[in-house]
Structures are given as C-alpha cells and as structure tokens.
Amino acid sequence: MIPRGLRVYxxxxxxxxxxxxxxxxSAHPV
Incomplete structure (x- = not known):
C-alpha cells in the first residue's frame, strides 16, 4: 500500500x- 502523503506527492x-x-x-519551439 502506498501512503496517502506519498501518493499526493x-x-x-x-x-x-x-x-x-x-x-x-512552448518556450523553445522546434
């Protein structure tokens, strides 16, 4: 089970x- 805090993080x-x-x-269009 993954702890709720870690999941949110x-x-x-x-x-x-x-x-x-x-x-x-967006800043560096090809």
Whole structure:
C-alpha cells in the first residue's frame, strides 16, 4: 500500500513535471 502523503506527492510532482515540459516546449519551439 502506498501512503496517502506519498501518493499526493507523486501526483503533484508528476503534474509539475508535465507543466515544466509543456512550458519548455512552448518556450523553445522546434
């Protein structure tokens, strides 16, 4: 079982990582 706190942390970090990628691609278009 994954602790609730760790699960929330993983979700938040995942969303932040996805936003970082989107911002990076938007700032540096191919």
């Amino acid at each position: 993983l979700v938040i970090s995942g969303v932040a990582f996805a936003l970082g990628l989107l911002i990076g691609f």
